Amino acid sequence: MFNQTPRFRDTTAPTNIIWENRHIKGISFFSRMSSAMLIIIFMLSLAFVVIFTFKQAQITNQKKWPSIDCDLLNTQYTPVQINDFADNEFFRIAESKGKAPMMGALKCKCIGDIKAGNRATGYYDTYNRKYSVTDPSGASVEE
Amino acid sequence: MNNGIKYVIIILNYVIRTAVILIITMVGCDTESDQLIYITNMVFICTFFNTGILPMLCTANLEGQLPPFITNALSLKGDSSDFNQNWFVNIGDTIVGSMMFNIYYPAVMEAGWFGLRTLKRLLDKRGASAEHPSKSQSIQSYVNIWCGPKFFIHYKYSSILNIVFITMVFGPGMPTLFQFACAQLVVLYTMENYMLYYVYKAPPSYDVKLNNHVLRVLAWAPFVMLIFAYWTFSNPQLLGSYESLLPLTTKSGSFYNQHYWFTSLRLV
Numbered sequence: 001m002f003n004q005t006p007r008f009r010d011t012t013a014p015t016n017i018i019w020e021n022r023h024i025k026g027i028s029f030f031s032r033m034s035s036a037m038l039i040i041i042f043m044l045s046l047a048f049v050v051i052f053t054f055k056q057a058q059i060t061n062q063k064k065w066p067s068i069d070c071d072l073l074n075t076q077y078t079p080v081q082i083n084d085f086a087d088n089e090f091f092r093i094a095e096s097k098g099k100a101p102m103m104g105a106l107k108c109k110c111i112g113d114i115k116a117g118n119r120a121t122g123y124y125d126t127y128n129r130k131y132s133v134t135d136p137s138g139a140s141v142e143e
Numbered sequence: 144m145n146n147g148i149k150y151v152i153i154i155l156n157y158v159i160r161t162a163v164i165l166i167i168t169m170v171g172c173d174t175e176s177d178q179l180i181y182i183t184n185m186v187f188i189c190t191f192f193n194t195g196i197l198p199m200l201c202t203a204n205l206e207g208q209l210p211p212f213i214t215n216a217l218s219l220k221g222d223s224s225d226f227n228q229n230w231f232v233n234i235g236d237t238i239v240g241s242m243m244f245n246i247y248y249p250a251v252m253e254a255g256w257f258g259l260r261t262l263k264r265l266l267d268k269r270g271a272s273a274e275h276p277s278k279s280q281s282i283q284s285y286v287n288i289w290c291g292p293k294f295f296i297h298y299k300y301s302s303i304l305n306i307v308f309i310t311m312v313f314g315p316g317m318p319t320l321f322q323f324a325c326a327q328l329v330v331l332y333t334m335e336n337y338m339l340y341y342v343y344k345a346p347p348s349y350d351v352k353l354n355n356h357v358l359r360v361l362a363w364a365p366f367v368m369l370i371f372a373y374w375t376f377s378n379p380q381l382l383g384s385y386e387s388l389l390p391l392t393t394k395s396g397s398f399y400n401q402h403y404w405f406t407s408l409r410l411v
Contacts, residue, residue, distance in 0.1 A: 016174050016175045016176055016350065021173045022173050032170045040162075043159055044159070044192060044193075047192075051198060054147060055201040059233055
């Protein structure tokens with residue numbers, strides 16, 4: 001055709017065309033797409049803040065109340081050992097006014113006490129009564 | 144709170160997905176296939192970023208891996224200096240949790256939508272007689288109540304891409320992700336087949352453009368897996384092959400194990 005070989009390429013199917021958007025081309029399309037990207041980046045930044053906040057709270061909680069398998073602990077240590085661990089843990093937490101992370105032994109001891117029906121007295125109450133009035137060496141001065 | 148983060152991620156993914164679809168639709172692409180490709184890409188990038196990258200960045204400690212001005216500027220001085228014990232406990236657990244939740248999430252969502260549709264139809268039939276079987280005032284409102292939802296192919300493709308890429312990136316370190324990914328894909332396939340035949344409106348005839356595009360993107364997944372698998376499997380803590388250990392500066396300090404990307408690649 002006019003001394004040139006015609007080349008044909010597939011056109012877009014009519015049902016594939018969004019007719020009301022045909023006029024959006026070049027700089028107009030580019031600016032719309034850039035604005036969309038900025039909005040999406042802003043949304044992702046917000047998502048980052050939300051996830052970061054939740055994640056930090058989760059990590060703090062996990063450090064404070066670690067998950068522990070008490071059944072496993074009971075098979076690996078004797079009740080006397082677990083009581084000693086729980087004592088140490090309790091005093092460490094008491095000294096730090098609740099800021100020291102829990103290690104798990106105290107939790108298992110409390111669960112054991114509750115299962116054994118000692119809920120009324122409770123580990124905290126028992127130890128609070130026993131050690132609340134002590135001299136610097138740790139001996140009770142109440143008796 | 145300890146398990147809440149995975150639900151937060153799923154909810155954020157849903158919100159962002161809806162917003163992205165709306166925004167890209169408003170951009171004004173001149174063909175349906177271009178619009179679908181843009182939406183699929185953007186939804187995939189956002190959900191992958193939210194599910195895989197963001198939780199990792201939250202506690203990342205990249206001191207020694209990147210120049211100090213970058214770690215200082217982006218505050219990348221968290222607890223996890225590598226794919227170590229701390230990372231698996233804090234971040235790996237969240238990623239696995241999200242992937243597990245995603246197995247039954249599509250079914251739960253559909254149950255919710257089904258309930259809503261049924262309620263609308265019951266309200267439409269309430270007080271109706273044989274002569275006037277519907278309370279709808281026009282044929283269009285009757286059709287809107289009694290027909291199913293519109294079929295959107297773009298975010299189904301994005302979900303598949305997200306599942307595959309998350310599994311490929313973190314799967315070498317957490318092989319359980321492969322079985323969760325398999326379960327998710329089976330649930331998705333079953334749900335979509337059922338929905339397509341019995342629930343959705345008849346979808347338009349899509350061309351192969353979007354399908355081919357998704358297949359091209361999926362082809363990159365094994366390459367990404369190789370990179371992350373190399374990093375994970377060259378971790379001295381995982382292999383137990385320490386040559387030297389750095390003592391912690393403080394009790395709560397980050398654990399460093401001499402695992403740097405430039406030494407892994409034998410660049411230094």
